[in-house]
Amino acid sequence: MNTVIFRTIAPALTALMVLFSLFVLLRGHNEPGGGFIGGLIAASAMALYGISSGVQAVRRALYFHPITMAGFGVLLAAASGIPSYINQVPFLSGIWWKLPLGNGQYFDLSTPMIFDIGVWFVVVGAITAIMLTLEEAD
Amino acid sequence: MVDPTILSQAMKTTPTLLADWNIIMPMLIPLVFAAGSLMLRGKDKWQMPMAIVAVLLSLFGAANLFLDILYLGPQSLTLSGWLAPYGISFTADALSALFVLVASLVTLLILMYSPADVDKAAIKSGYYTLVLMLLVGVNGSFLTGDIFNLYVWFEVMLISSFGLLILGGEKIQLDGAVKYAFLNLLGTTFFLIATGLLYGITGTLNFAHLFTQVANSEAEGTLAILSLMFLFAFAIKAAAFPMYFWLPAAYHTPRVAVSAIFAGLLTKVGVYALIRIFTVVFPEGNGAAFEIFGILGGLTVIVGGIGAIAQTELRRMLAYLLMSGVGILMIGISIHTDLALAATVQYAVHSMLVMTGLYLLSGVIGRMAGSFEIAKIGGIVMQNHYVAIAFFGLALAVSGLPPFSGLWPKYMMVQAAFMNDNYWLIAAILIGSFLTIAAVGRASIQMIWRGGDVDTPDGQYEARGQRLGAKQLRVMMLPIAIIFMLSFALGIMPESLIRQANLAAYDILNIAPYVKSTLGG
Amino acid sequence: MEFYLAILVGLIFAASTYMLLSRSVIRLVLGVALLGNAVNLLIFTVGRVTRHIPPIIPLDLQGELTGIANPLPQALILTAIVIGFAIFSFILVLAYRAYESLGTDNSDEMRVAEPKKTELTKLTY
Numbered sequence: 063m064n065t066v067i068f069r070t071i072a073p074a075l076t077a078l079m080v081l082f083s084l085f086v087l088l089r090g091h092n093e094p095g096g097g098f099i100g101g102l103i104a105a106s107a108m109a110l111y112g113i114s115s116g117v118q119a120v121r122r123a124l125y126f127h128p129i130t131m132a133g134f135g136v137l138l139a140a141a142s143g144i145p146s147y148i149n150q151v152p153f154l155s156g157i158w159w160k161l162p163l164g165n166g167q168y169f170d171l172s173t174p175m176i177f178d179i180g181v182w183f184v185v186v187g188a189i190t191a192i193m194l195t196l197e198e199a200d
Numbered sequence: 201m202v203d204p205t206i207l208s209q210a211m212k213t214t215p216t217l218l219a220d221w222n223i224i225m226p227m228l229i230p231l232v233f234a235a236g237s238l239m240l241r242g243k244d245k246w247q248m249p250m251a252i253v254a255v256l257l258s259l260f261g262a263a264n265l266f267l268d269i270l271y272l273g274p275q276s277l278t279l280s281g282w283l284a285p286y287g288i289s290f291t292a293d294a295l296s297a298l299f300v301l302v303a304s305l306v307t308l309l310i311l312m313y314s315p316a317d318v319d320k321a322a323i324k325s326g327y328y329t330l331v332l333m334l335l336v337g338v339n340g341s342f343l344t345g346d347i348f349n350l351y352v353w354f355e356v357m358l359i360s361s362f363g364l365l366i367l368g369g370e371k372i373q374l375d376g377a378v379k380y381a382f383l384n385l386l387g388t389t390f391f392l393i394a395t396g397l398l399y400g401i402t403g404t405l406n407f408a409h410l411f412t413q414v415a416n417s418e419a420e421g422t423l424a425i426l427s428l429m430f431l432f433a434f435a436i437k438a439a440a441f442p443m444y445f446w447l448p449a450a451y452h453t454p455r456v457a458v459s460a461i462f463a464g465l466l467t468k469v470g471v472y473a474l475i476r477i478f479t480v481v482f483p484e485g486n487g488a489a490f491e492i493f494g495i496l497g498g499l500t501v502i503v504g505g506i507g508a509i510a511q512t513e514l515r516r517m518l519a520y521l522l523m524s525g526v527g528i529l530m531i532g533i534s535i536h537t538d539l540a541l542a543a544t545v546q547y548a549v550h551s552m553l554v555m556t557g558l559y560l561l562s563g564v565i566g567r568m569a570g571s572f573e574i575a576k577i578g579g580i581v582m583q584n585h586y587v588a589i590a591f592f593g594l595a596l597a598v599s600g601l602p603p604f605s606g607l608w609p610k611y612m613m614v615q616a617a618f619m620n621d622n623y624w625l626i627a628a629i630l631i632g633s634f635l636t637i638a639a640v641g642r643a644s645i646q647m648i649w650r651g652g653d654v655d656t657p658d659g660q661y662e663a664r665g666q667r668l669g670a671k672q673l674r675v676m677m678l679p680i681a682i683i684f685m686l687s688f689a690l691g692i693m694p695e696s697l698i699r700q701a702n703l704a705a706y707d708i709l710n711i712a713p714y715v716k717s718t719l720g721g
Numbered sequence: 722m723e724f725y726l727a728i729l730v731g732l733i734f735a736a737s738t739y740m741l742l743s744r745s746v747i748r749l750v751l752g753v754a755l756l757g758n759a760v761n762l763l764i765f766t767v768g769r770v771t772r773h774i775p776p777i778i779p780l781d782l783q784g785e786l787t788g789i790a791n792p793l794p795q796a797l798i799l800t801a802i803v804i805g806f807a808i809f810s811f812i813l814v815l816a817y818r819a820y821e822s823l824g825t826d827n828s829d830e831m832r833v834a835e836p837k838k839t840e841l842t843k844l845t846y
Contacts, residue, residue: 098803133238140232150215153224155281192810348797355804362811366818374819375833378746381812385753386741392760392801399794400767453834513836 101185135183500527505635768794
């Protein structure tokens with residue numbers, strides 16, 4: 063498995079996959095995609111990096127502990143329900159804000175998107191944590 | 201844009217009162233704090249205070265919800281702004297609110313006990329996070345108004361309980377966890393199968409909507425089979441007679457605080473699910489379900505009592521006593537009159553408190569004696585009077601003797617069975633109580649009053665365990681003392697709990713307000 | 722279509738039941754995984770297999786949209802798959818750790834947590 067070609071190409075591929083996972087995450091609002099699938103792609107990127115460069119390298123690259131990322135994701139997903147409290151709608155209702163970008167365009171920020179980003183963090187964190195633990199045990 | 205009149209058929213267009221949020225608070229608060237404690241997993245000193253704050257807040261939320269329901273009847277909130285059958289509903293009646301309140305209280309007591317029992321390594325592995333997640337699962341199960349959501353909460357609960365069970369990773373824990381994991385997984389999978397088939401027949405997952413759909417359904421035979429599948433699935437969770445083997449195989453393996461939280465919460469969720477499914481989905485019992493409930497319940501009571509007598513390990517004995525209590529709850533569901541259901545609710549509250557107390561006390565006794573084998577424990581009364589008194593009191597409570605809280609629900613249950621001419625159920629309850637008295641009586645004679653080991657003369661016994669310091673003993677005994685007082689208070693002044701239990705029974709039998717609060721109209 | 726799927730679901734259930742009756746823990750793990758998949762397929766089948774259009778509502782649509790596929794069973798299955806994945810990875814590790822520390826994968830020989838054969842406690846004290 064640990065050939066020169068693989069070790070050389072894996073970091074670049076990892077970066078590409080993480081980028082793709084962010085694309086899938088943001089695309090997911092209106093089209094197929096979303097936090098769960100995006101998170102899976104990012105987690106498999108981490109797996110690839112782990113196979114090529116070892117567990118320690120993944121931990122360094124992630125900077126935060128994967129479990130911490132999962133916790134942050136749960137917090138973010140739960141927090142995406144809080145604006146509903148202010149707007150007097152039921153928990154987790156979709157709320158949209160239009161943020162002006164200055165050039166006449168608007169950026170649609172919404173609570174479903176925040177929730178999805180939370181899901182992304184949970185999936186990346188949890189699956190990476192499981193994977194790293196299993197890889198370390200061997 | 202979509203036409204608002206069409207929109208208002210599927211989405212909630214009126215503003216939601218902030219008070220409506222009360223219903224999700226007991227679930228949401230521990231969830232947020234669990235996420236927070238997961239993020240702060242390196243900071244061991246913060247874990248315990250965070251967990252205490254979370255459980256205090258959710259206790260406050262539960263009390264709020266309880267008062268709401270007391271004055272306004274069943275409450276409901278359908279998430280994400282959809283209307284009821286489309287969105288996921290949380291619906292609570294007096295039964296759910298009472299259970300949530302007691303579950304939060306029990307968790308608080310166990311957190312108070314935890315510093316004495318949980319070491320640094322366990323905190324590092326996330327003990328407090330897992331306890332909070334367990335509370336999320338339990339409160340979510342009590343509050344949800346959607347059958348698939350109930351399955352999800354069951355799994356939340358199950359996964360956190362797996363984590364708690366193997367915390368420490370000793371041999372005995374792994375052995376217990378294998379049995380616990382597979383049998384419980386089988387139970388939840390059966391629940392999922394039955395839920396899928398129910399959805400296929402009725403086309404809905406919302407409890408309130410199921411109530412109307414099942415009543416109009418013509419697939420009576422399939423529904424009768426489904427009711428038995430639900431019965432089987434939840435009987436595994438509740439540890440009823442032929443499906444109870446996982447409970448005594450696993451509950452004595454983890455640390456004591458974990459055993460106590462399992463004993464207080466997990467089986468009661470199974471019982472709650474049984475009550476909920478067999479009131480809103482199968483209100484008539486469809487088929488022979490209620491008769492089977494009676495048979496299983498009676499056998500559970502008796503087998504639990506016999507098992508308790510046969511055990512030589514203190515915590516295994518308590519596991520069988522717990523199971524025997526579940527049998528009494530199932531008998532209550534089987535009789536299904538308002539008196540029996542009030543007794544069921546009251547007994548569930550009593551059992552949650554008292555079994556938690558007994559497990560916590562077994563931790564104190566085990567520490568003092570250095571063993572959980574009843575034959576090797578002795579002279580507790582010589583070492584500490586308070587421990588002896590607490591065991592005596594809780595033993596009276598669990599066997600249903602006055603002046604403690606076990607008496608009244610058993611009395612009401614026997615009365616309800618008598619009024620329904622179910623004489624063999626009366627016999628089962630009384631035989632079970634007698635066996636329980638024999639088991640705890642023998643344990644208390646051997647552990648508390650006996651001077652030392654078998655065959656050693658009195659006064660020559662030296663406890664193998666540690667001498668507990670005054671401060672440590674205070675931490676361990678405080679939650680037990682609170683449970684002791686509560687059980688005593690509910691024993692001599694049962695009216696307040698009986699009133700709540702009657703309300704809960706009324707809500708169980710009169711499902712219309714529950715349905716109305718979810719579906720509106 | 723439902724007919725064949727129903728038969729398939731039955732076959733998978735039969736296979737997983739056979740696996741679950743085994744004494745070997747690793748077969749139990751595989752049996753549970755298979756059971757989870759059987760349930761997912763079952764939910765998929767009871768949700769009615771139809772060849773309708775995907776359940777995506779066009780922006781300009783007013784009124785009811787008829788003849789769309791039912792999206793709910795898929796949401797349920799996705800949830801069940803995620804939960805099943807988490808549980809599968811847990812019991813896999815559990816089975817491995819149990820095999821490592823107990824030295825057996827035969828559930829009959831896992832008796833550490835069971836009561837040992839001891840002298841019964843005497844009634845005298």
